[in-house]
Amino acid sequence: MKRIGLIVLAAFIGGAAAIGGYKLFEPRTAQLSFQDQQKVLFASNSKVSSAGSVDFxxxxxxxxxxxxxxxxxxxxxxxxxxxxxxxxxxxxxxxxxxxxxxxxxxxxxxxxxxxxxxxxxxxxxxxxxxxxxxxxxxxxxxxxxxxxxxxxxxxxxxxxxxxxxxxxxxxxxxxxxxxxxxxxxxxxxxxxxxxxxxxxxxxxxxxxxxxxxxxxxxxxxxxxxxxxxxxxxxxxxxxxxxxxxxxxxxxxxxxxxxxxxxxxxxxxxxxxxxxxxxxxxxxxxxxxxxxxxxxxxxxxxGEVRRGYIGVTFAPLDADMAEKFQVKENTGLYITGVLPNSGAAAAGLQKGDIIKKVEGAVIYDSPDLQEKIGRLSPGDKVQLTYLRNGSEKSTSITLKGDDVKKVSPTLAASGKPTGATISKLGASFIPAPSELKAKYGVKNGVVVTNIQTGKLFDSVDVPNGMLITTVNGKSVNNAKDVEDALPSSKNGMTTISGVGPNGNYTFSF
The missing domain is CATH 2.40.10.120 (Thrombin, subunit H)
Structure with missing residues (x-):
């Protein structure tokens, strides 16, 4: 009887200690990630498979x-x-x-x-x-x-x-x-x-x-x-x-x-x-x-901070392999590399074929997007790719939104993101001569960086738009844009320009 009493007492003390320890630790859990909080709340599960009993x-x-x-x-x-x-x-x-x-x-x-x-x-x-x-x-x-x-x-x-x-x-x-x-x-x-x-x-x-x-x-x-x-x-x-x-x-x-x-x-x-x-x-x-x-x-x-490799690509299958004249039927064919991106720094080139990320085989775009979507700017990722039939590996440091917001239209020019006009929430660079020739215009600036939640973002001005006039005045640089803003009529600002899908006019 005495032994049973000791066992009950020991169990009571142990339980009280566990509860006290949990309560002591509980306020700190708010500082942990959701995953780490889970480890506190639930015992680890060593099963490899996600499947369980058929009884639900x-x-x-x-x-x-x-x-x-x-x-x-x-x-x-x-x-x-x-x-x-x-x-x-x-x-x-x-x-x-x-x-x-x-x-x-x-x-x-x-x-x-x-x-x-x-x-x-x-x-x-x-x-x-x-x-x-x-x-x-x-x-x-x-x-x-x-x-x-x-x-x-x-x-x-x-x-x-x-x-x-x-x-x-x-x-x-x-x-x-x-x-x-x-x-x-x-x-x-x-x-x-x-x-x-x-x-x-x-x-x-x-x-x-x-x-x-x-x-x-x-x-x-x-x-x-x-x-x-x-x-x-x-x-x-x-x-x-x-x-x-x-x-x-x-x-x-x-x-x-x-x-x-x-x-x-x-x-x-x-x-x-x-x-x-x-x-x-x-x-x-x-x-x-x-x-x-x-x-x-x-x-x-309060927002997502996403990392980017800095490439555009096309998933390979038999038809795409024939189009790009490659022998591979799986992987991602790189169609472009953005300047100042992690991919550019790592030496990736147009025509390379991404085959693995962190050792996991890549068959289609969702395979890559999900894995990169779990990472943040500054994270490193190991990439395996083919170049001229030879397998190569490289470590890429992911960049943030500054990579995404540079228009692919400007990728070949390698221009900087330009001067920012805070009132508009966007940056501008003088339009490259080859871009003006492409669209048949004599002047213009290109929108290279739109800030989330600011004016251009709220009225959905697209990245990469070539703006030719602001309030009817021709513009060639960021200063021209800023000087033209006060000349709005009835408090409305109107910008006009051109992009890959035709002419644009925005009033706000």
Whole structure:
């Protein structure tokens, strides 16, 4: 009896010490990445495969409390599209951006990442919303604010003021295998928590939906298109490397959880491929390994800080190999190297074929984009490539947005990014003579760097646009642009120019 009492006492002391240690450490977890916080909350799982038991009862019970219902509302004055427009584009029911004529509401799903209220969802679920309301598993309704959002990956991080929330365990999407069982958990069609099952039918899938969403015109651009038939230039910076599943996903599931049979989060449900607007067997989720980096950036900086190799490329197959006159049917054929980029510094050249990144074989563009999308400016990446049939390796230091924002039109000129005019939120360089000759103009400046959130960015002036006049005055350098700004009429500034898709006129 005495021995049993000692055992109980020892267990009590040990438990108290563990709880005390956790409480002592708990305030520090906010300084950790989402991945490191997971290590504190959950015991490590040594399984190599993501697959688990065919019985989904435990997995569904573990995950469902951490998946929330997100409701958004949009005012009548909000001229931006609702989240459902993203579906319309994929389903074939869209067109130009629809202007809202009355207050609207939409809904989606989200996944709780931390007990103090950080929630991941899709960008298109919360983008442009005037109000975001989260319904928790215990039916409480709480307001949420956006911490960060990124249309290039369709991810967003929101925050609610709540504590002791249920948390989902993150898995490893690299270990996901085609053919393994998965569950989709969310709030489809405004129903309560719904769990559906299916298998992973493909990985690293690109369907073009994020590029379409990026290219959706503003109302002004749409009216210009109707008048002239010209469309504005766009640079696709989206990253698509979806996990494809036949687990039933419907509108409302966006931002919800895709989990493996162990109850681990492996993806964030984002889209479906359908001509009807409802599930026909193809759903797509953002891999959680890509999401981890994006979400950590949101919490640290409020935005994504993405690294770039600095190349343009075309995925190889039999047809492209014939076009480029190469023997390789797989890999990425480099069509251009941006000046001052990591790729340029490492000596990569047009015609090189990227075969591996960090030892992983590259078959298509999503393979490269997802791996680079997990990295930050300043990170180094090992690249294996072919040049004239010989395999070579090099280490590349990734650069930041300054690489992306230099127009490919100027890549051959090697010009600097030019002088910045803070009022416009852009930089300008004198147009190279060969560029003026190409477009048949005698003067102009080129927009080389547009600052996020500033004026040119807000009115969607494209990078690489060759501006010929500002308020009717010819311009040849940044000073000409600045001198012409005060001559606006009725407080409106008008710039005109030309780009790869024709003539442009912007008034603001």
């Amino acid at each position: 009862v435990e997995a569904a019970a573990a995950v469902s409390p951490a998946v929330v219902h997100i409701r958004t509302s949009y005012s009548a004055s909000n001229g931006d599209s609702s989240p459902m427009d993203m579906f319309d584009q994929l389903f074939g029911g869209g067109g130009g951006r629809r202007m809202q004529r009355a207050p609207q509401a939409a809904s989606g799903s989200g996944v709780i990442l931390t007990s103090d209220g950080y929630i991941v969802t899709n960008n298109h679920v919360v983008d442009n919303a005037d109000k975001i309301e989260v319904v928790l598993s215990d039916r409480r309704k709480v307001s949420a604010k956006v911490i960060g959002k990124d249309p290039n990956t369709d991810l967003a991080l929101i925050k609610v003021d709540a504590t002791d929330l249920p948390v989902i365990k993150m898995g490893n999407s690299d270990n996901v295998q085609v053919g393994e069982w998965v569950l989709a958990v969310g709030f489809p069609l405004d129903l309560q928590t719904t769990v559906t099952a299916g298998i992973v039918s493909a990985k690293s899938r690109s369907i073009g939906i994020l590029a379409k969403n990026q290219n959706q015109p503003t109302q002004e651009e749409y009216e210009e298109y109707q008048r002239t038939g010209k469309v504005p230039d766009r640079t696709n910076t989206s990253i698509e490397s979806f996990i494809q599943t036949d687990a039933a996903i419907n509108p409302g599931n966006s931002g919800g959880a895709l989990v493996n049979a162990n109850g681990e989060l492996i993806g964030i449900n984002a889209a479906i491929a359908s001509q009807t607007g409802t599930n026909v067997g193809y759903g797509f989720a953002i891999p959680i390994n890509l999401a981890k980096k994006i979400l950590d950036d949101f919490r640290k900086y």
